[in-house]
Amino acid sequence: MFKKGFSALLMLLAFSATAVPTDDITQILSMQEDAWNRGDLDGYMQGYWQSDKMRFVSGKKFRYGWEETLAAYKKNYPDKATLGTLKFTIKDTKMLSNYAAIVVGRWQLTRIKDQPNGVFTLLVEKIDDRWVITHDHTSN
Incomplete structure (x- = not known):
């Protein structure tokens, strides 16, 4: 009886441990979608790791750092017309x-x-008890 109960408890803990991070990760993208669609690029960037080690790869460019990535977004998407509506x-x-x-x-x-x-x-990655995007490779 003890073995069955203990095995069931271990399985429950294992499923609980993996379910929460994926929900947290999905929430990051949902928050980013909402911020983008409001025209809030600063809010959108809250899903990324605020570090100069954060990496963004798109097209033929490598970008390093949260600040550089935010500046590029603001340059490439200066208004609501260029932002449009985002769906992940x-x-x-x-x-x-x-x-x-x-x-x-x-x-x-x-x-x-x-x-x-x-x-x-x-x-x-989970850094300082918070899930953040540390590397983004996006292409058309």
């Missing part, structure tokens, strides 16, 4: 450990003149 679709979240995950998905912008879209791969 998460295809897969793979927990690498209790402190790291890979998230793969699609992004779509809906604007009056066009609908650019593409894919992303994120490394999301």
